[in-house]
Amino acid sequence: MIERAHLAIIRAVDDKGTLTEAADALCLTQSALSHSIKKLEQHMGTEVWLREGRTLRLTQAGHYLLLLAKRLLPQFEHAEQLMSQLGRGERGELRIGMECHPCYQWLLKIVGPFLERWPDVDIDVKQKFQFGGIGALFNHEIDLLVTPDPLYRPGLIVTPVFEYEQRLAISAQHPLANKPYLLPEDLQDETLISYPVEKDRLDIYTQFFSLSEFTPKKHKEIETTDIMMHMVAAGRGVAALPGWLIDEYADQLPIKSLRLGSEGIAKHISLCTREADARLIYVQDFIESACKAG
Structure with a gap:
């Protein structure tokens, strides 16, 4: 079975030129690296590279794996970075529900600076909900509700703004x-x-x-x-x-x-959020900015 580790080894060997340097880059021993590729070759029934003195020459199968590695590994790395940012609350989408029509003018004062501070967080504003603003929060249609008439429900955090x-x-x-x-x-x-x-x-x-x-x-x-x-x-x-x-x-x-x-x-205007989202840094930042602007 081809694993991500195999692709990382192939790419490292191509980048570094030798098994020793590739092993150092991957924090592996040279024997562990060689053993991993040998198991792959045995499983697939074909060689990945051929030794020519101290250098390695990729076989046709090796070249295919290298192309695969160059295409897939950046996607894995990007996905890991994205998941990490999402976990830390540094990336995502903030869907804001509005139950206060006049508050659009007030909201614009917050949105501009917020987008500058959080280039990886998008904002969307929604006005119509199937079951009202609180229902939209519980149904995950929105992430934050701007309302002049908050309803206090278990699982929600209500923050008075002004x-x-x-x-x-x-x-x-x-x-x-x-x-x-x-x-x-x-x-x-x-x-x-x-x-x-x-x-x-x-x-x-x-x-x-x-x-x-x-x-x-x-x-x-x-x-x-x-x-x-x-x-x-x-x-x-x-x-x-x-x-x-x-x-x-x-x-x-x-x-x-x-x-x-x-x-x-x-x-008074309040912001309502789900308790589960309270740890998201960008949500906290938006609420703090709203309180200051209010």
Whole structure:
């Protein structure tokens, strides 16, 4: 049977030229090296090399094994290096699930520097899951979940990243723009703009309108934050978003950030990972960077 050790010997002899130097390179004795090849020759029924004085000349079978060694050994060595890096958490893919649409802007601040620090780790971002974000973690669809509504389950590690207040983005020229805070009835004639998410996952419905009989006159879904903010600035609607995100756009657009209710809606962003992945160095690094950026 041809073994990897046989291929390594053939390649070493070709590289070094003599059995002695090949044996030294492989940390073997010359007799052990010769014995290994002799057993192979006996098993295969053909010689691998012929002695010509102190040098060796490969036979046709030997040349074939040499070609095989040059093709297969680098693949073995690459696979071992890859497995070692994976075991140390230095290589892999980080699949990030997003349950926070506005967090894409925040995520981009982390992803760039992370990719520079980890050239052998790829990132993929997923938004839709068959059984929700936590289910996607347990089903290994994703490796890390960014969520404003974490669920604490055995086998998961939840790391709070930053706190924020859910506020209302409104045009600076809107009649309500100067109110200290808003009540549900203030928005009954408004068009509420949101990301394409079910109402039962929108905080403005679950923590604001659900406490009253009032709801917005219209509900419009828009996928991109930039278009949403321009619509708000043009007076085409209002949008419930993290206060920090509204403030970023307020530097460029005529919009204001208003509190929802007298007490406001307090939220926080968390990162959820599987306990089994906690030892991966690049996962730890991503979470630490997210906490600093938050």
